[in-house]
Amino acid sequence: MITHLTSALSMFAIASEAPHVVAEMKAGRIAPEMAISGGQSNKVHQAGSIAKYVCTLAALRLENEGRLSLDASIAELLPEYNGPNASDVTLRRLLENRSGLEDRLIPALRNDPSLPSKKLSLIDAANEIGVGEATKAPGVMFEYTNGNWVLVGAILEHVGEQPLSNLLDAWVLKPAGADTAYIIDGELTGDDPVIAKGTSLPLPSFVACAGGLAGTPTDLLKISRYAFRSSDFDFDDRAALRSVTTSAQDYTLGGRFKLVRDANTGQKRRISWQSGNNGAWYAFVAYDPDTDNGFALVTPDADAAEYTLEMRYTWLDEQGLVPFQ
Template sequence: MIDRRGVIASGMAVAVAGAARAAGHGGAEDARLAGLALPPGFQGMLALGRAGHIVAARPVGMADIEAGRPVSAGTRFRWGSATKWLVSTAVLRLHEQGRLSLDAPVARYLPDLRPDDATPVLVRHLLSNTSGIPDLLSRQVGQEPELRTSRAPALAIARRFAGAPLSFAPGTGWDYAALNWVIVAALTQQVTGDPLVATVQRLVLDPLRLRSTGFAQADQPDMPALAAAYGVVDPPERKMAPVPPFLAASGTVAGSAADAVGAAHGIFHGALLNAASRQELTRIHWADQDYALGGRVRVIGGTRYAWEAGKVGGYRALIAHRLDRSETIVVFNTTDLDQAVISALAEDIARA
């Protein structure tokens, strides 16, 4: 019996790889992806990029099982916490423009938020998850599920949850706290007068011409060609929990593999950021986690990679960009795989 979905997906892979070969690439890069053993039930996209363009891609499975829509070059995926990378880039651009400083206390921009801290929380502490502000927001979500669908502005959420005593002195510990990024969203809106979504669009997405990337959240228009995500059950059930707008900075961006490659090249090798900002973006602030600003920097086979990973609902994303030359690995998954599995796939591609 012919697996119609497999035939469709294989056809899409041939079409995408053919486009790459028409641009002068393919061959070894196609083989690098085609030879990769994937976990059972994997659905999503694998891609390799060079200098901002895809040179090989392997779409796998269905973007929407119920609608019979296969994954294609134009399919968009949620990036989860890789959103933080784009937001950190926007903050660095504001820093370059003199509109804020990474080393300024948060209280300079949000004076009523934490005015009494003996050791001030700096903007860079938020971006590196070293602020010491306890994540009371995440703890409250279980008791107050309506927060998941709230449209409260980021500043209101920050004011409600950011007033507790610090868990540790800023810069002396690490906590992957969603509340840090709510505060970042509130802070940028105070500085620019615009919601975070508009600021990232103006400072990052538009200059890099990321036409297939945007914020997939309740207060934004529905995103065409967005893949559905599924839990690890049989038959598969959708796993697409709503993400409230006040979490925009921590995990609501979605886009195509081509845009992920374009973003990595533009941020780390293009003219979007100056050299000092690129260095800031990749300087590790917490070594035990390889964490820099808005993402990690990992060494694979002796080579440094910006390592932008994320998960939300059943979506998994990993954008790994080689820092010594512009090569990008993209792994997008929509079947709720363990993040360690996604990382292992990217490492296998990097070492191939």
């Protein structure tokens, strides 16, 4: 069992003046978290868009259970949705961020400070503020549209027949062993929650799949490992997660799988490379399914950006992996 970070990672971590927490996995075993510059280990932080990957895993599990198809249209999966182009866009296109639909979510949150307090249901949010008319045909172009994920959440909740937060907990977080992770409704909860050192958007429950995940670095590593080490997922699921739909972004379904080259063998492969942010909050997790190694970090301080980037590539170098730009 590893008990500390590798020396190079430790050097970068200690040099940072911004608070953050890091964790490393080797051969499936996770070392105790390391808190740097006032960071709070074993405390949940906002993990932003890594929620998209969690919701993608839930969709794959529901498909395996025969409850939905990724290639079914929004109209088929969510009959109560009355937005435009519902018969033209599939769940798969939403997960790929290639729906072609206009994003209305982030502008709505920025323009109406009272919106989070209105407690919209997922279906109401999907109908009122999620996405607008198609600006291009589905599948033509990648656009990082957060409104897509209001629709994803509404579909999962409808098909799963339970509140989305409960579904994600039961179908992804708990089976993954991410026992302290949860879906945010407004702000972080619990005793003495971590406070962001800067501004961030509020997170009402209807943005759960867009960016509502809370967790520790340990949780993020367990979530990343889940699809590749559990019988809840099959070969086709794993292949889909690693099959890039937008090569310039390394984007697959609900997240990124970075193309790397093994410096020793010269062979190429894709590794999970997930990140999320909300204002000051930033989270990152890398996981290599071939070696069962991984690295994760969280910070409540946007000033940590320089060090988080360096630490990501330091970890890659220590794995003997060379990124393709």
